Amino acid sequence: MTDDMAAIERSILVVDDEALIRINLAVFFEDEGFQVFEAGDADEAIGILDANPSIQVVLTDVQMPGSMDGVKLAHYVRNRFPPTLLVVASGAVKLTAADLPAHTMFLAKPFDPRFVLSEIDRLSA
Amino acid sequence: MEHAKALPAVDHLLTWSLKRTLPPVPRYLAATLLVALAAAIRVLLITNLLPWLIFMPVVLLIGLTMGKRTGFYAVVLSAVLAAVTIARPGASLWLTGPQWIASALFIIIAASQVIVAAELRASFVRARQLVAEREEANARLVEKEEQSQLLNHELGHRLKNLLTIVQAIVSQTVRQSPDLATAGEALAFRLAAFGRAADVLTASSWETADIHALAHAALAPHDSIETRFHLSGPVIYFQSQVALALALAFHELATNAIKYGALSNDSGRVDLKWSIEPGPNPAEPRFCLTWQELGGPAVQPPAHRGFGSLMIERSLRSYFRGQTLMSFEAEGLVFRIDAPLAGAQASDGA
Numbered sequence: 001m002t003d004d005m006a007a008i009e010r011s012i013l014v015v016d017d018e019a020l021i022r023i024n025l026a027v028f029f030e031d032e033g034f035q036v037f038e039a040g041d042a043d044e045a046i047g048i049l050d051a052n053p054s055i056q057v058v059l060t061d062v063q064m065p066g067s068m069d070g071v072k073l074a075h076y077v078r079n080r081f082p083p084t085l086l087v088v089a090s091g092a093v094k095l096t097a098a099d100l101p102a103h104t105m106f107l108a109k110p111f112d113p114r115f116v117l118s119e120i121d122r123l124s125a
Numbered sequence: 126m127e128h129a130k131a132l133p134a135v136d137h138l139l140t141w142s143l144k145r146t147l148p149p150v151p152r153y154l155a156a157t158l159l160v161a162l163a164a165a166i167r168v169l170l171i172t173n174l175l176p177w178l179i180f181m182p183v184v185l186l187i188g189l190t191m192g193k194r195t196g197f198y199a200v201v202l203s204a205v206l207a208a209v210t211i212a213r214p215g216a217s218l219w220l221t222g223p224q225w226i227a228s229a230l231f232i233i234i235a236a237s238q239v240i241v242a243a244e245l246r247a248s249f250v251r252a253r254q255l256v257a258e259r260e261e262a263n264a265r266l267v268e269k270e271e272q273s274q275l276l277n278h279e280l281g282h283r284l285k286n287l288l289t290i291v292q293a294i295v296s297q298t299v300r301q302s303p304d305l306a307t308a309g310e311a312l313a314f315r316l317a318a319f320g321r322a323a324d325v326l327t328a329s330s331w332e333t334a335d336i337h338a339l340a341h342a343a344l345a346p347h348d349s350i351e352t353r354f355h356l357s358g359p360v361i362y363f364q365s366q367v368a369l370a371l372a373l374a375f376h377e378l379a380t381n382a383i384k385y386g387a388l389s390n391d392s393g394r395v396d397l398k399w400s401i402e403p404g405p406n407p408a409e410p411r412f413c414l415t416w417q418e419l420g421g422p423a424v425q426p427p428a429h430r431g432f433g434s435l436m437i438e439r440s441l442r443s444y445f446r447g448q449t450l451m452s453f454e455a456e457g458l459v460f461r462i463d464a465p466l467a468g469a470q471a472s473d474g475a
Contacts, residue, residue: 018286018366019443020373023436024293027300040443063282091285092278110289 011035011052012120015045015060015073025059028113042068046076053081057120061109062090075101085123087116135189139249142190156187156199164206176207177231184235188242196239204232283331287323290369291316297436314380315373318343322372326365333471334368336361340397343375353388358399361412362471367444374437378416378460381434387421387457394419401466412445412466418457426453445469 012034016022019040026036037055039045041064049055058077062070074086078101088100091109100106105119147155163183167176180203188196208228212219220228294315302308321342325334337360344350363371379388379395387393399414427434437460438449447464 018290019440020290020293020370020436022443023439024296027297031300091289092282109285110292 010057011037011055012057012059013037013039013045013048013052013055015039015042015058015064015070017041017061017064021061025113029117032117040064041066042070042073042076045073049077049081055081055084056124057085057087059087059089059116062088062095063092071095071099074104078102078104085120087119135245138189139246142246143250143253147191152191152195153198156191156195157202159183159187160199160202160206163203164210167207168210176211177203177227177235180207180231181235181238185238185242188239189246192246193239193243196243197236200232200235200239203235204228207231291319294319294373294436301435311380314346315376317346318372318376319369321345322369325372326368331365333362333364334372336363336371336399339363339368339372340375343372344379347379347383347388349388353394354397355394356397358397358414359401361399361401361466363469364471367469370440370444374441375416377434377437378458382418382421382458385427386424387418390420390422393421393457404465410466412447412462412464412469414462416458416460418459421457424453424455424457 010033012029014022014025014029014036015038016025017040022038022040026038029036034057037048037052039048042060043066045058045060049058058074060070060073064070068076070088070090074088077084077086086101086104087107088095088104089107089109089111094108095106097104105116107116160180160183163179167179171179184196184199184203187199208220208224211224218225295312298312298315299305299308302311322334322339325338325342326332328338336358337356340356341350344354347354375397382388382393382395387395396415396417396419398417399412402411402413404411434451438451441449441462445462445464446468447462450459450461450463452459452461
């Protein structure tokens, strides 16, 4: 298949402490040909990013246990890995561009993962 | 409530005196001084004609600011001092007849005045108390309102989270089902189990759930729960996230047991045991759970692992931060959890 090369290179890190939600997103992106990494909190996410700096997309929840929430994680990722596509999702707070690093998409939970995929396609085209 | 207009001077005087309530000795001393001052003014400036008049405002002032008893004391003292200032040492009865009568009248009128003044003071105290109580009640009301707004916000967050979990369950169910009818049926059962687990959590304000209550809620629709399930283990309270995942896991295991496992015939049974075991580090006990099916038909590992085993193993591993193992042994399916207790137990351990 001609798009195999592109598909293999796509990778996403899904960060959510609610495993049922995270696994569902992971399975969705695996089905779409992504290499998927999963983290249950920001510290775990940073460890994975350090080990796999080629990860292109980080999709994170906001409310998580640990030293950093999803918003802090997003700022950290934007500073440390500037080209990363960032998607921040929350069911509790409505975030605006002022709260988030540049070029970050905010989604209210629950959201449609297909929409995230289409945005990833559009922004990485 | 409408406020009657108060005389600012009286209001201020009463407020002032209530802020400076004196203990008995200085209070009586102050009253004595005031009355003595009035007596001095009376001797120096006022004729003998009506010696009691100057004491009236002083008695009123003392009644208002120091209360009834001090007021009565001031009345008696005033009568005595007034009498002393007009007495003629030579006279046989010290005062004349009309002077005695006038003294008695002074005591009656001044005492009435003290009673009214002291009542006014007491009413003022009651009014201040009522105002203070009302302010306190208002403050409590505002606090309650803030709490209920916080709670409302928290409920909204919880609802969104639950909807997102339900979305995940629906997606995975549809993904793993051969057709829509199968998906619909599986989904109905899963959401019903989810709902019963939510009932268990609601009973604890969505904080914790005991594993016994969770197991019973998850297995409730199976008539055979008393005869074919054997549950044993200590009371352990889990956090809400873990509790929901565990209830879903019990539901999936039971559903599979009925379809393919030990509960698909008339004689098989399920042993569900859990315990707290000392780990390699004594300070970190472990939670060990075994779901063992016995007496069922010959076990065949499924060719295709559906929602159940995928979600059970992956989600429980993550929520418990431990190991899960599903093995299709000859005598029946065995599912185990071995995880640090601290990762999943409710923090208050209630």
